Amino acid sequence: MKDKIKTADEAVSMIGDGAAVMVGGFMACGTPEILIDALVRKGSKNLTIICNDAGVPGRGVAKLLTNGQIKTLIASHVGLNPEVAQRMNTDVPEDKLECLLIPQGTLAERIRAGGCGLGGFLTPTGVGTIVAEGKQVITLDGRDYLLELPLRADYALIRGNVTDKFGNTTYHGTTRTFNLMMATAAEHVIVGTCKIVEVGEIDPNSVVTSGIFVDSIVGGEQPWQI
Amino acid sequence: MADIKEIIAARVAKELHDGDVVNLGIGLPTMVADFLPEGVSIILQSENGIMGMGPAPEPGKEDVDIVNAGGQCVTIVPGAMFFDSATSFGIIRGGHVDVTVLGALEVDEKGNLANWIVPGKIVPGMGGAMDLVVGARKVVIAMTHTQKGKPKILKSCTLPYTAVGVVDLIITEMGVMEVTPEGIVLKELHPDYTVEQVKEATEATLLVSPDLKVMA
Numbered sequence: 402m403k404d405k406i407k408t409a410d411e412a413v414s415m416i417g418d419g420a421a422v423m424v425g426g427f428m429a430c431g432t433p434e435i436l437i438d439a440l441v442r443k444g445s446k447n448l449t450i451i452c453n454d455a456g457v458p459g460r461g462v463a464k465l466l467t468n469g470q471i472k473t474l475i476a477s478h479v480g481l482n483p484e485v486a487q488r489m490n491t492d493v494p495e496d497k498l499e500c501l502l503i504p505q506g507t508l509a510e511r512i513r514a515g516g517c518g519l520g521g522f523l524t525p526t527g528v529g530t531i532v533a534e535g536k537q538v539i540t541l542d543g544r545d546y547l548l549e550l551p552l553r554a555d556y557a558l559i560r561g562n563v564t565d566k567f568g569n570t571t572y573h574g575t576t577r578t579f580n581l582m583m584a585t586a587a588e589h590v591i592v593g594t595c596k597i598v599e600v601g602e603i604d605p606n607s608v609v610t611s612g613i614f615v616d617s618i619v620g621g622e623q624p625w626q627i
Numbered sequence: 628m629a630d631i632k633e634i635i636a637a638r639v640a641k642e643l644h645d646g647d648v649v650n651l652g653i654g655l656p657t658m659v660a661d662f663l664p665e666g667v668s669i670i671l672q673s674e675n676g677i678m679g680m681g682p683a684p685e686p687g688k689e690d691v692d693i694v695n696a697g698g699q700c701v702t703i704v705p706g707a708m709f710f711d712s713a714t715s716f717g718i719i720r721g722g723h724v725d726v727t728v729l730g731a732l733e734v735d736e737k738g739n740l741a742n743w744i745v746p747g748k749i750v751p752g753m754g755g756a757m758d759l760v761v762g763a764r765k766v767v768i769a770m771t772h773t774q775k776g777k778p779k780i781l782k783s784c785t786l787p788y789t790a791v792g793v794v795d796l797i798i799t800e801m802g803v804m805e806v807t808p809e810g811i812v813l814k815e816l817h818p819d820y821t822v823e824q825v826k827e828a829t830e831a832t833l834l835v836s837p838d839l840k841v842m843a
Contacts, residue, residue: 480751506716
């Protein structure tokens with residue numbers, strides 16, 4: 402069996418400038434902080450970050466933003482991190498952030514579609530709003546839907562609770578969020594997890610993310626105090 | 628006079644039925660859970676991944692991996708379930724949420740809603756709001772009737788829409804209004820106000836129900 406266990410710095414070492422990186426979590430709950438910290442140390446620039454939100458100051462992808470590493474942020478809600486508005490409105494070109502806002506359910510489903518081989522899907526969300534601009538509207542049985550396309554990335558940083566050495570992963574509480582879909586929708590998936598166990602120690606009934614999706618495993622995650 | 632937000636939250640609570648699956652927005656809507664009538668038990672859905680959300684934990688008993696959609700620690704009730712965001716929004720778009728209660732910046736006569744962006748000023752993002760108002764079976768807007776004296780119930784929204792034609796009921800400190808094909812109908816009037824005062828605070832044409840009741 403391939404050895405997937407790495408240090409956080411080893412695991413993120415291949416994430417270069419300009420990479421598209423999915424980051425799991427919701428307001429930083431369920432975000433792999435140790436992987437974010439390692440990516441901050443690595444200092445890769447011009448990243449496209451796909452995450453539900455911009456984290457909260459000092460936590461989650463907010464650390465990448467503060468370190469000037471994000472060029473484009475694809476998210477559904479950025480209101481809990483005032484730095485997003487500052488960077489969107491700045492006149493300093495190298496600090497300028499492009500922020501694409503997507504309805505949360507559409508973001509989740511686009512990532513799911515990206516990971517499960519769908520060419521897109523039809524959603525009623527966003528019809529008649531600025532979200533519909535430039536999108537194909539398809540009418541079925543008298544109801545309008547937007548055609549939304551799949552979303553994939555080069556890397557996904559996800560956060561598990563217990564992970565075996567194959568990569569089978571469980572989650573705790575409200576940390577599932579986008580982690581499940583992101584684990585299926587990136588070329589290289591890194592799990593930051595709270596506990597690493599031997600293969601066979603996790604009840605198959607409890608496995609949520611299969612090890613087949615996981616390329617690298619990093620221990621040392623923990624429930625982070627907000 | 629009781630706190631305006633409490634008046635609104637208490638009246639919203641009366642719209643909820645025993646067993647309803649309910650998603651409450653952050654802020655005023657969250658308070659609705661504190662005013663449920665005797666014998667009414669609802670199932671709170673939180674879009675970040677809970678069916679069966681409970682109240683805030685006692686100090687010292689927080690599990691930092693169990694939070695609500697505002698990122699604050701919450702508890703869960705017996706029978707609860709956790710899920711991922713794709714499942715959560717499948718539940719929401721799939722019509723499995725009976726009622727969603729949200730605030731608004733503007734609502735108009737057609738039931739159009741604007742509550743996610745003030746271009747050039749506030750760009751927090753829509754979060755789950757666009758999915759919730761499209762998917763929930765009933766959309767209740769809980770808000771103050773005006774913003775700094777300016778009407779929020781308009782003939783036509785001026786801000787970008789969250790969704791079109793989705794609002795069912797508007798509950799403010801002044802009254803309860805239903806969005807109908809004919810327009811906005813005042814169904815209940817709070818005793819502190821007159822119909823004329825509500826009309827003055829409303830830019831939309833306000834129809835008054837022939838069966839106007841006291842808001843309580």
